[in-house]
Amino acid sequence: MMHTSLVLRALRGGAVALLATVALASPAAAQSVPTLSLQDALTLIDAAQKDASAKNFRLSFAVVDQRGDVIAIARMPGAGAATPDTAVGKAMLSAIYGQPSAALIARQTNPVTQSMNDASGGRFRFLQGALPIVRGGFTVGAIAASGATSQQDEDAVRAALSAVNLK
Amino acid sequence: MKLAHLTIVALLAMFASAPISAQQAPAPAAAPPAPIPGPTLAQALKAMELARAAADKINVKLSCVVVDSRGDLVAVSRMDGARYFTTDVARGKALTSATFGRPSAEMIQFGSTPMFQNFNTAAQGRLYPIQGALPIQKNNQTIGAMGCSGASSQQDEDAVRAALSAF
Numbered sequence: 001m002m003h004t005s006l007v008l009r010a011l012r013g014g015a016v017a018l019l020a021t022v023a024l025a026s027p028a029a030a031q032s033v034p035t036l037s038l039q040d041a042l043t044l045i046d047a048a049q050k051d052a053s054a055k056n057f058r059l060s061f062a063v064v065d066q067r068g069d070v071i072a073i074a075r076m077p078g079a080g081a082a083t084p085d086t087a088v089g090k091a092m093l094s095a096i097y098g099q100p101s102a103a104l105i106a107r108q109t110n111p112v113t114q115s116m117n118d119a120s121g122g123r124f125r126f127l128q129g130a131l132p133i134v135r136g137g138f139t140v141g142a143i144a145a146s147g148a149t150s151q152q153d154e155d156a157v158r159a160a161l162s163a164v165n166l167k
Numbered sequence: 168m169k170l171a172h173l174t175i176v177a178l179l180a181m182f183a184s185a186p187i188s189a190q191q192a193p194a195p196a197a198a199p200p201a202p203i204p205g206p207t208l209a210q211a212l213k214a215m216e217l218a219r220a221a222a223d224k225i226n227v228k229l230s231c232v233v234v235d236s237r238g239d240l241v242a243v244s245r246m247d248g249a250r251y252f253t254t255d256v257a258r259g260k261a262l263t264s265a266t267f268g269r270p271s272a273e274m275i276q277f278g279s280t281p282m283f284q285n286f287n288t289a290a291q292g293r294l295y296p297i298q299g300a301l302p303i304q305k306n307n308q309t310i311g312a313m314g315c316s317g318a319s320s321q322q323d324e325d326a327v328r329a330a331l332s333a334f
Contacts, residue, residue: 037247042212049208060240069251073243074208081239 048160059147068092089125095142102128129153214333259295261314272298299323
């Protein structure tokens with residue numbers, strides 16, 4: 001427990017140091033850290049849904065903020081009942097690490113990642129299908145899809161991110 | 168040994184004759200009632216919009232969740248500024264309302280009974296028997312539920328009521 005909290009504190013310290021560096025390095029970003037609004041999330045989900053419909057997929061989508069907390073979820077008619085929670089689990093992982101969930105699959109057995117998963121209530125899903133949402137050089141959240149193969153899930157999410165201009 | 172053999176033959180004969188008697192008296196098969204489709208994603212997203220408008224009017228920040236009759240997620244939205252845990256609370260209220268087909272406000276007393284604890288254990292502790300969710304009903308059947316969280320329970324419920332016309 002002691003070990004876990006120390007590791008998490010070290011991680012948090014690192015994140016703060018990193019934020020400070022970025023803020024100092026670019027004067028434009030020093031004014032405020034960008035965030036992700038509900039409107040952004042709904043626009044992304046709408047775009048992802050259009051892409052999935054065009055391919056006749058029935059998917060669920062989740063958008064979370066940089067902390068991994070849910071902003072919006074949508075389950076298309078016919079998508080499996082468990083797919084929204086799977087999408088949230090992938091998106092949390094992607095947002096917290098600021099990387100595509102596909103790049104994090106090998107971390108499932110990493111003790112530090114396991115501690116973070118415990119801290120999140122064991123909700124991480126180490127599966128392809130989530131991409132971070134980056135705005136002004138900051139990871140402001142992540143979007144994930146679930147319901148098809150994990151490559152197809154990721155394709156729908158990528159299509160949404162390229163269709164929506166988040167500035 | 169021989170007795171056992173005879174018994175088996177007799178039993179087989181009994182079972183073999185069963186279908187014949189069934190054929191002699193065919194029971195008229197009643198057509199199963201057509202399932203009422205649950206809330207669609209389009210309806211759920213429209214309902215969210217109505218609930219947000221109601222929340223804006225009284226200047227509160229809500230999370231709202233729509234679930235189907237099984238309690239499975241259809242859509243989630245967290246307004247900018249709503250606390251992170253409100254999505255889980257809204258989901259728990261909606262789940263309670265969908266499970267019992269009643270406003271979650273009516274389940275508060277029931278919430279302290281051992282019977283409810285059993286339900287909650289089966290639902291992995293996700294039920295929230297507090298005011299703020301209403302069932303979505305068609306032809307006297309519960310097809311889903313909607314719950315909100317973030318303000319006072321009465322305000323949460325009022326936002327849901329303002330949104331039910333979307334279904």
